[in-house]
Amino acid sequence: MLAQLTRLILLFVALQLAAPAHGQAVPSRQPSNAHHERIGLTATKVRNQTGQREFLDLNGRPHTPMSQPKKKATVLFFLLPDCPVSNSYAPEIKRICKDYEAKKVALYIVHADPDVSADMANKHAKAYGLACPVLRDPTHVLVKATGVTMAPEVALLGPDGKVRYRGRIDDIYVDYGKRRPAPTQRDLRNALDAVLLSKAILSPTTKVIGCYLPEPRK
Template sequence: MALVASIHVDSGWQMPEINLKDVDGSDVSLASQLGEKGLLVAFTCNHCPYAIAVWPRLIRHAATLRKMGINTVAVNPNIHPDYPADGLPAMAEKIAEWGIDFPYLADETQDAARAFDAQCTPDLYMFNADGRLYYHGRIDDYWKSEEQVTREELIAAAELLVAGENAPQPQHPTIGCSIKWKEID
């Protein structure tokens, strides 16, 4: 596991036109998932300790965001033969085990991760209703233990988005395991 941080991405860029598959093999376009106020795209996986620590918060925050008009989609870029814990069968198990009630999609080609410049799991991107990047930062100020969180950053950013305010600054990078990049032929 290599610890990396997300990289700065300029706010305002348009969400890429991306189609991914869910665990049942159905096509899902990210644009079709936009809520009335926006969409959170979370690059994540099943095996990274950083992602595992954040999953309960992500699931809980997704319910809060949904009430605010912001949908959530999780994207797994680690569909890699060397990491079966992140494969489609394992994703289906985690959906049931963790009660994930939003799309958890497979980025089998890693094209989505490349289009977003995603670096790690988790790596969070929140778009406004027009599909423009509003927030690219961490979920809160302490990934490891929810009990030690002193500042909620994702929810605070969502509240500003819904209120029509400017995005919060600074936006602190997430940290996590590096994406398990496949060799490009």
């Protein structure tokens, strides 16, 4: 209990110290309470961590994935390096990153397994040729903010930070070990196209076949 409290205080101090250094460089880091109400986050602890919280990618560059007013949308791919279903999506993730980065969409790989070190995440990205920024979320700040539970699950956020789509990338998996020869629904791409055209998303949530995300680091 005491240890947790100490960690929280340290985190708070760290955030305070970090704030002025990046405050101007990343203007998106001015989350208002309204923003958090919009994405349905009411707990104080989460409010302090999301939005204000920066995530460093594997190259040390800061990102604020929950707040991207300059982008048309943000996609978070929650992956697990030892989940075969998750890995089998790597080529499609690579293509989606390429296709939609050009359309002013921010796309991130997120590792929510606290056992995945930066080194492991780096090796995984290299092995699977994943080029979009890779973030680590060992304490599940992004997991909680988006409500994902599985890998490979995606969260698509609108420019307002609201979760617009959450679920599978496509429907190639029917069940564990039951795979179609090709997807018949490309849910993430459909949702992205809808957001880019300011249209309604037909299925805002879908069921994911894959692996459960492990518990966060306490």
